[in-house]
Amino acid sequence: MRAARFYGKEDLRVEEVPEPSPGPGQVKLRNAYAGICGSDLHFYFYPESLPFDPSRPHPLTGASLPQILGHEFSGTVVEVGEGVTGVKVGERGAVFPLEVSCGECLACRRGLPFSCLKMGSLGASSPSGGLAEYSVFDASLLHVVPDSVDLRMAALVEPMSVGWHAVARTGVQAGGTALIAGAGPIGLGAWFALKSLGVEKVLVSEPSADRRAAIAALGAQVIDPLHEDLGTAVAALTDGNGVDAAVDAAGAGPAVSSALASLTPGGRVVVVALHEHPAELALTGLMMGETEIAGAVGYRPEEFDAVIAGMAGGFYDTSGWVEERSLDEVVDALHALRAGTGASKILMRL
């Protein structure tokens, strides 16, 4: 089969590799689409910045280089291994890529497996991955999608779940109000999650005119934080009360500062972005309003299902921010995403 394998810094090769067969408890998927994510850019351009050394065998999965990339993917089951009863050949689904965590560290024991330093993920630290024609993994990782969700949409369940998890961490309820900073794929995921949850009063702050236009075309109320006054816009949205929740999907200090300043008393900001630089924050407002700031990373299996239900309910729309390419163009896609030219999300056809 054809697969995109990572050999080392700026060395990703689309090549012929043996087709995998499912072991006991596993399914074999004919992969349909795989999205390229920010962490794939880290692999390719800055492997030294990864939280683990990909050149050493993974302690739990045994994976070593070359590594098939791609952890945001969908497909159709073509074979099931011995003992698999819950999944049938022909079923279609989205893949939950967090394959294994150690089960022993403090993060695992506190129910935060996505914060486990030994977490093994399909497409990053596993023998299998999404940027290939076939993959094999434990049957429990497949989240079957209904007929109304196509495989292109199903490949977006993973990145949309990151935004969903961040929104869930804010604690916002139906009828509440929210601010999203950043309209990249995670900010879009937060916006769709809020819509699905019945949070209608949402303001999206995004400095890029293209990204602002893309999310505005989907119906979002947008603001350019560099040239418009965010405080005024938040006040207009909320009758002067401030928002119940804010999601930082921007990764810039000023975005967090203005999100904190936009909160209603008791509100919460959730940071779901990587920050390359430390931020300077005015924290007196945090004290005065008994507001909160928290982090979010990863997602839970039930959040995958919530996103799938939102997709089936028609709350998700790929117009204007998703682009398709063939697997042979994967290196071009990485460069396009790094340069910020083109769509926010690129799906590779497999």
Ligand SMILES: [Zn+2]
């Ligand atoms: Zn990702």
Ligand SMILES: [Zn+2]
């Ligand atoms: Zn652990």
